[in-house]
Amino acid sequence: GNSVTQMEGPVTLSEEAFLTINCTYTATGYPSLFWYVQYPGEGLQLLLKATKADDKGSNKGFEATYRKETTSFHLEKGSVQVSDSAVYFCALSDLTGGSYIPTFGRGTSLIVHP
Amino acid sequence: DTGVSQDPRHKITKRGQNVTFRCDPISEHNRLYWYRQTLGQGPEFLTYFQNEAQLEKSRLLSDRFSAERPKGSFSTLEIQRTEQGDSAMYLCASSADRGKSPLHFGNGTRLTVT
Numbered sequence: 001g002n003s004v005t006q007m008e009g010p011v012t013l014s015e016e017a018f019l020t021i022n023c024t025y026t027a028t029g030y031p032s033l034f035w036y037v038q039y040p041g042e043g044l045q046l047l048l049k050a051t052k053a054d055d056k057g058s059n060k061g062f063e064a065t066y067r068k069e070t071t072s073f074h075l076e077k078g079s080v081q082v083s084d085s086a087v088y089f090c091a092l093s094d095l096t097g098g099s100y101i102p103t104f105g106r107g108t109s110l111i112v113h114p
Numbered sequence: 115d116t117g118v119s120q121d122p123r124h125k126i127t128k129r130g131q132n133v134t135f136r137c138d139p140i141s142e143h144n145r146l147y148w149y150r151q152t153l154g155q156g157p158e159f160l161t162y163f164q165n166e167a168q169l170e171k172s173r174l175l176s177d178r179f180s181a182e183r184p185k186g187s188f189s190t191l192e193i194q195r196t197e198q199g200d201s202a203m204y205l206c207a208s209s210a211d212r213g214k215s216p217l218h219f220g221n222g223t224r225l226t227v228t
Contacts, residue, residue, distance in 0.1 A: 004156075032214035043118075043205070043219040044157070051214065089156050093214040099170050100214055102147070104156035 002027045006090050006105035013080055013112050021075040021108045023064075023090035031094035033057075033066055033073040034102070038087045047075075047088070085112045116140070118220035120206050126226045127196055134192045135223045139208030146189050147217065148181055149205040157205055163189060164211070196227045 007022040025033065035047040035057070048057035053068035062077045073090060090105040119138045127133050139146050144165050149157035160179065162170040165186035178196075183189040193200055203224050207217035 034216055036217075036219075043221040044207075044217075045219065046216045049216055091156075093216075097170065099162055099164070100145075100209075101159055101162060101170055102217055103159070104149075106154065106156045 002031070002092060002094055002096065002103045004090050004092055004103055004105035006088075006108050009087075009107070009109035011108060011110050013110070015082055015112055015114050016079045017112075019075070019077040019080045019084075019110065021088055021090075021110070023073045023075065023105060025071050025073065025090070025092050027071075027092055027094050028096075029094045031092035033064070034091040034093065035062070035064055035073070035075050036089040036091060036104075038089065038107070040086070044089060080110070080112045082112045082114055085110055118206055118208055118218050120204075120220035120223050122223055123221065124224045124226075126228065129198060129227055130195055132192065132194045133196060133225065134190055135204055135206075135225075137189045137191070137206030137220060138187075139189070139206070140218055141187075142210070143208035143218070144186070144211035145209045145215070146183055147207045147209075148189070148191050149207065151203045151205055151222070152201075160191075160204075193225075196225075198227045201225055201227045 003026045032051045034049045036044045037047045048059040050057040050066035056065045087107045093102040146163040148160040163183040178194045203222040207219045209215040
């Protein structure tokens with residue numbers, strides 16, 4: 001079956017530090033990969049996506065590259081801000097029994113201090 | 115695009131009672147998903163609709179859970195004879211009917227079973 005593994009949190013950083021959140025996946029097919037973000041008190045929202053190998057998704061200074069050879073989709077940001085404090089979820093979407101059913105990781109909490 | 119809305123935001127019920135949640139997806143989205151999220155975990159898939167047809171259900175889903183999407187618009191999730199283990203955030207998401215489209219989430223319904 002499909003699964004997503006994320007690094008455990010919380011990740012605690014100072015403002016302007018470099019961020020990496022690791023994500024690896026297992027899939028039976030050729031999935032699309034996503035990062036979602038959940039700010040305090042809000043619903044999950046799409047942060048970025050990549051649909052094929054070597055694609056780089058980017059948004060709001062965040063980037064992730066689809067690495068098929070290592071089955072990874074690590075999230076990076078060069079300089080984090082306090083407003084980036086949130087929970088980040090890695091996810092994949094693949095065809096399962098004729099339907100696209102997204103599978104999520106457990107989430108990684110990011111805390112950024114001023 | 116008014117987003118995905120869920121009602122109620124919070125529900126407190128006594129063990130053994132039935133509860134029903136409602137989800138209104140983005141109007142042009144054919145796909146509708148229900149997920150459950152507990153503290154420190156990622157969204158766990160419950161069930162999936164394509165228009166009014168319920169195409170997938172998690173094998174982990176108890177028969178106390180039932181979902182409907184009459185006319186392919188809004189959806190309801192009912193839990194009968196609630197148990198304390200049902201306490202969680204119930205998330206609804208919708209997406210366009212195009213390949214591996216990203217999900218648009220509502221803010222969820224938080225259920226507490228006492």
